[in-house]
Amino acid sequence: MDTDFNIEFSDFHNGNAPLAHLDNKTFLGTKGHSSEAKADVISKPGFLTQSPALADLTNGNQDGVVSELIRFILDKPTASDTTYAIGTTKLFKLSSTTVTNGGTPSFPQTVTDMTEGESVVRLKANLYGFYNKASGGDILKMPLSTEVIDPDWGSTTDLALENAPHPSAVKEDIMVFGNGRYLGVYVEGLAVLDTQKLDFGEGSEVVDVVFHSNVWWIAVNFGEGKRGQIYLYDGSAISNILSDEAGVGDQSIGFLYVLNGIIYIAYDDKTSDGYSIGYLSGSSIKPLRYFSGSLPDFRQKALYRNTILFVSGGDIWSCGASVEQLPVQISKLADGGHATVGGIASPFGVPIIASSDGSSNHRLAKFSGYSTNSNWKSVFIDVTDKRYLGKIHTVIVMTKPLEADAGCDITLEGNQGDVTSDSMIVTGTGATRHVFRSVNLNAVEDIRVVIDYASGDSTHDCPIRKVVLLGNFAER
Amino acid sequence: MKSKDLTPKLPYSLPPAEMELNIPINESQLGARMGGLSMYSNKFKRGYGDNVFGSDENGIWLGAADFEDAPFRVDMAGNVIAESATLGDYLEKATPGQVVSGEIIVGGSVDGKILIKNSSDVTKVRLDQDGITIDDGLLTIKNDLATTIIDSGGLVSAANFPFSSVTGSSTQTTTSTSYQDITGLSVTFTLERPQQVFVSYVVRGYASGGDLSTTAFPYALFVLDVDGVNTGAEGFCPAQIRQDSFSSPATTIYISSEANFQTILALGSGSHTLKMKFKTNNGAYTAVCDRSRTILTYFRMGA
Numbered sequence: 127m128d129t130d131f132n133i134e135f136s137d138f139h140n141g142n143a144p145l146a147h148l149d150n151k152t153f154l155g156t157k158g159h160s161s162e163a164k165a166d167v168i169s170k171p172g173f174l175t176q177s178p179a180l181a182d183l184t185n186g187n188q189d190g191v192v193s194e195l196i197r198f199i200l201d202k203p204t205a206s207d208t209t210y211a212i213g214t215t216k217l218f219k220l221s222s223t224t225v226t227n228g229g230t231p232s233f234p235q236t237v238t239d240m241t242e243g244e245s246v247v248r249l250k251a252n253l254y255g256f257y258n259k260a261s262g263g264d265i266l267k268m269p270l271s272t273e274v275i276d277p278d279w280g281s282t283t284d285l286a287l288e289n290a291p292h293p294s295a296v297k298e299d300i301m302v303f304g305n306g307r308y309l310g311v312y313v314e315g316l317a318v319l320d321t322q323k324l325d326f327g328e329g330s331e332v333v334d335v336v337f338h339s340n341v342w343w344i345a346v347n348f349g350e351g352k353r354g355q356i357y358l359y360d361g362s363a364i365s366n367i368l369s370d371e372a373g374v375g376d377q378s379i380g381f382l383y384v385l386n387g388i389i390y391i392a393y394d395d396k397t398s399d400g401y402s403i404g405y406l407s408g409s410s411i412k413p414l415r416y417f418s419g420s421l422p423d424f425r426q427k428a429l430y431r432n433t434i435l436f437v438s439g440g441d442i443w444s445c446g447a448s449v450e451q452l453p454v455q456i457s458k459l460a461d462g463g464h465a466t467v468g469g470i471a472s473p474f475g476v477p478i479i480a481s482s483d484g485s486s487n488h489r490l491a492k493f494s495g496y497s498t499n500s501n502w503k504s505v506f507i508d509v510t511d512k513r514y515l516g517k518i519h520t521v522i523v524m525t526k527p528l529e530a531d532a533g534c535d536i537t538l539e540g541n542q543g544d545v546t547s548d549s550m551i552v553t554g555t556g557a558t559r560h561v562f563r564s565v566n567l568n569a570v571e572d573i574r575v576v577i578d579y580a581s582g583d584s585t586h587d588c589p590i591r592k593v594v595l596l597g598n599f600a601e602r
Numbered sequence: 603m604k605s606k607d608l609t610p611k612l613p614y615s616l617p618p619a620e621m622e623l624n625i626p627i628n629e630s631q632l633g634a635r636m637g638g639l640s641m642y643s644n645k646f647k648r649g650y651g652d653n654v655f656g657s658d659e660n661g662i663w664l665g666a667a668d669f670e671d672a673p674f675r676v677d678m679a680g681n682v683i684a685e686s687a688t689l690g691d692y693l694e695k696a697t698p699g700q701v702v703s704g705e706i707i708v709g710g711s712v713d714g715k716i717l718i719k720n721s722s723d724v725t726k727v728r729l730d731q732d733g734i735t736i737d738d739g740l741l742t743i744k745n746d747l748a749t750t751i752i753d754s755g756g757l758v759s760a761a762n763f764p765f766s767s768v769t770g771s772s773t774q775t776t777t778s779t780s781y782q783d784i785t786g787l788s789v790t791f792t793l794e795r796p797q798q799v800f801v802s803y804v805v806r807g808y809a810s811g812g813d814l815s816t817t818a819f820p821y822a823l824f825v826l827d828v829d830g831v832n833t834g835a836e837g838f839c840p841a842q843i844r845q846d847s848f849s850s851p852a853t854t855i856y857i858s859s860e861a862n863f864q865t866i867l868a869l870g871s872g873s874h875t876l877k878m879k880f881k882t883n884n885g886a887y888t889a890v891c892d893r894s895r896t897i898l899t900y901f902r903m904g905a
Contacts, residue, residue: 130605140616156616157609340640358642365668367658370642388623405623414622447619454619507610516608596605 136592138174141455147400147416155505163502173589176579177460181494184224196480199471209473212243222474238277244292256292263287284319293424297337304332311363334424345379354379380421394421415456425469500579514599515569522594523560529586540570569600765901770893787878802864806895808841809887810856822889827877837861
């Protein structure tokens with residue numbers, strides 16, 4: 127019999143293992159899959175590296191002007207290096223580096239009676255903000271030239287809004303938005319606002335709207351969020367008739383996202399512990415990958431490295447393929463900041479994330495540098511052969527040439543985490559191959575690799591290309 | 603000694619994203635769009651802007667982005683709304699009751715005609731470029747007030763020639779040489795449209811008194827007043843003077859005479875008043891009108 131064995135870990139761009147959302151000690155997966163991780167596998171395809179760290183924008187916390195949770199960030203600049211965000215009571219103005227403090231008018235601007243900002247959208251020369259009040263909701267209008275807010279433009283033009291989520295989308299001079307059980311429409315060319323253009327009925331709630339292929343795609347949850355449906359609505363938004371629909375089933379929808387001409391859907395399955403990212407294929411929803419945590423909503427999606435960035439369980443996740451020749455992956459990319467994550471967006475290319483601790487600490491931060499709060503764990507591999515157990519005697523780690531202070535710790539877990547080896551430190555300026563011949567781990571039934579960046583560097587990362595384990599079978 | 607490869611693998615290969623995200627061939631689409639053609643389970647449209655042919659749960663339409671605004675549309679009950687129509691051979695509807703609003707034009711490039719037939723396929727009414735022909739039937743025009751019927755024998759109307767007349771009682775006198783109204787000999791009516799009115803009067807009167815040896819012969823004059831204007835020839839009623847040789851001394855007896863007048867007035871719409879007036883030819887004489895034998899009559903030639 128073969129007395130030696132080898133195990134290789136590479137192709138880390140595969141992301142989480144297929145069952146990682148159900149079992150963080152799964153055995154099912156490839157050499158590139160993780161059973162549990164918070165790491166970056168998309169920025170440098172083929173390499174595993176540290177999560178991006180978060181750096182507050184200037185004035186971007188409670189010591190600056192961010193004194194509340196920012197709930198939505200406009201994902202498109204309205205001018206060079208300028209966009210807007212809405213919190214619970216205020217409208218913020220920001221650039222790629224700074225949250226505006228002051229100016230004329232003075233930002234952030236308090237919106238009269240607002241208790242919960244929902245979304246902001248640009249339509250031609252104006253910014254429109256949707257928000258809830260103690261009772262009901264409204265739409266603010268702000269000309270981009272003057273930045274003077276008309277806080278109740280919606281209710282003075284048509285009926286007031288429901289107290290509900292208000293996703294919104296724009297195409298040319300048409301703005302479509304969710305309003306509880308209704309879909310609202312504003313056609314600027316006709317100066318006509320109808321906050322209840324379509325009625326999806328009692329117990330329903332519009333949770334997201336996007337525009338794609340000349341139609342509006344409307345995600346609606348029914349039955350207290352127990353059932354989801356997607357409707358197609360004519361692009362002119364004039365008719366009172368829906369063009370088509372597709373049922374998601376007994377699953378509520380979190381958001382819709384259009385990427386490269388495909389409609390992606392985040393939805394949950396109330397019968398299981400996980401959530402799904404799928405896509406619309408014909409009249410059916412094809413589940414792509416699964417994740418754990420919480421169901422993101424329309425405020426918590428963005429584009430990053432050709433993948434969908436979204437929020438789940440207080441962390442930032444990525445789903446997609448950096449390039450189409452690689453498989454679709456799902457992975458936990460980074461920490462969200464404080465415990466409660468608000469809105470995320472990439473108006474200037476780099477993701478910006480809002481978070482709050484639910485008390486007095488709030489932040490608006492962007493990806494910057496590298497996080498040492500990052501790790502990666504492979505799937506477990508069975509290393510038994512009849513009566514024999516496996517003993518690892520050599521670990522080889524292949525990296526990019528490391529900069530000064532860059533590094534990570536490698537440990538091996540055996541017997542489904544019951545035993546752990548001593549740490550093996552990967553470091554050394556310029557080094558690319560790191561060989562460890564002294565592995566303090568007895569023969570085990572199964573084994574997985576754990577990579578921890580806690581001792582790494584925030585400026586110079588440690589990209590890993592391959593990890594190889596060499597061992598032999600020992601009779602027990 | 604060979605080394606056993608324990609590198610983890612899946613029982614299937616991971617497809618690249620470009621393959622995994624492809625929609626399989628023959629899979630039903632949630633709507634299909636090809637240029638200006640869009641097809642959904644609930645809607646079909648071809649064209650752009652308002653130059654659209656479409657179909658949805660309302661029906662089918664042409665000429666607008668949506669059903670409600672289209673100049674031509676047919677709903678699911680088969681009701682047609684069209685801005686205009688040019689019909690060739692028109693097939694009768696299987697069940698009675700059709701509603702057409704707006705304008706119907708028959709002919710144009712050819713002589714048009716409309717034939718209305720009975721159940722024996724006999725044409726009873728024909729409308730063509732020469733007019734209306736009714737075969738052994740009636741032309742009836744009516745409203746809540748009256749009915750006019752024209753048949754092959756002529757015009758039958760209960761209200762086509764409204765008329766009225768007025769007369770008086772006792773006598774009325776005047777010594778005025780200016781026309782005075784004859785009390786009670788007045789009639790007022792209202793025309794809905796311009797019309798011709800036939801007016802006739804018969805008057806009885808004379809003049810008396812005065813010195814016949816020194817004053818011109820006495821007579822009363824009558825005239826028709828139409829809306830305040832003396833109209834037509836005056837009625838001349840001289841006195842017939844007799845000597846009553848049976849009385850002593852002999853007395854002069856004046857006997858009235860009669861005059862009549864007819865005319866046709868062309869009056870406009872509105873209210874009109876016809877009056878009789880009279881006067882004496884000389885203030886020395888007293889004109890007398892016997893109103894009980896004076897009649898003013900009119901009838902309207904048409905309703």
